Amino acid sequence: VARLALALGVLLADRILAARRPPPVLAALLDEPAHLASSALLLPLPLPLPGAAPARRWYALGAAAGSVLIDLDHLPRYLHPTPARPLHRPATHSALSVAALLALALALPERRRLRPFTLGAAAGLAGHLARDAATGGVPLGWPLRSGTVTIARAGYTLLLLRGALGRR
DSSP states (O other), X not given: OHHHHHHHHHHHHHHXXXXXXXXXXXXXXXXXXXXXXXXXXXXOOOOOOTTHHHHHHHHHHHHXXXXXXXXGGXXXXXXXXXXXXXXXXXXXXXXXXXXXXXXXHHHSOTTSTHHHXXXXXXXXXXXXXXXXXXXXXXXXXXTXXXXXXXXXXXXXXXXXXXXXXXXX
């Protein structure tokens, strides 16, 4: 029931954000919890990690951080909007950011807290990008490709509902 409530909360937040276009601060109050909830529903459970329970906790913390902190890259555009910098998703909302986190995780010592945290952050960021792709698109291929990648809302809704049912 809790997972279904998370999925419905995400869908409601997306509906409000699309219909009302609230000011940035109010939008963030809806958007960031929705990113956190959607990533929780979409992400796979962590693979068996050395250190078991502590590693899973660090993975979960990293996933939470990765699902919301990427939106800090929007701040310069909101603080100083110009025609040259329209209010759209920055290039850091791309697969390159996920790949960079994965590469960093592989470079870290296996039995340290930072590796599961960084793996979780990469997974959380991937969940964030999935939701953004369903709500307007992301520059997923940057810097190799221009343009945005989108996911059909119906498909994304089905993914959320699968996650709500425990099938990730």
